[in-house]
Amino acid sequence: MYDRIFGTEWNELTREEAVRRAFALGVAEGVGNRRPEELDRVMEAFPSAYDQSLVELAYDEGRTKALDAAAEADEPREVWNALVDEAGAPREPPVRAALPGAITDLTLTRSPREGPPSSLDFPSMLRK
Template sequence: MYDRLFGTKWDDITREEAAKRAFALGVAAGIGSPRPEELDRVLSSFQSAYDRSLVELAYDEGRTKAIEATAEADKPEDVWDELVDPTGTPLTAPVSASLPGALTKLTLTDPPEEGPPSSLDLPSMLRK
């Protein structure tokens, strides 16, 4: 299923595409069709530990969701169709559920928030 949808003939890959592929590889592993060589290839395309950890998290998320869905599905194809759409996009977020927003979103270009930081703000029970 992974090979038909994504193919294995690629030379360069973006972080987003790697997360999609890693999620799909995790789903494939969860339904009994592991592709460790393809996962290693996706991981080795990134030099930074941060990018590799995002790929690993997406893989783990896909594998976990597939294992959970396998208990309710009759066929592995049903699990694949439930978690990965025909264009290769995960039907659930491959990483954002695993990481807090500060790690998944680059905030350097965002304007500063108005008002005091939440750590300096009074709790609601102390406000009138």
């Protein structure tokens, strides 16, 4: 499944491509098609520890989701199709893998809160 969509003939990857490939490799392992040499190549494409940790997180996310989905599916292909689309992209973005934890914890990724900030709100003793 992985080979059919992605292939292994590549020389360079962007961070986004590496995250997509790592997620798909995790899904492939979750359904019994382990590709450790391809994962190593994807990891080695990025020398920085930060980029390698993103790739590793995407891989772990794909494997975890595949193992969870495999419990409910009859065939590995069903699991693959449920988690990876025809272009090789995750059907649900692996947010934790695509965005560092500090960014996901910021309010930039959430909708603004309605009403005044809690620091400007009246204390309970001043409310009727």
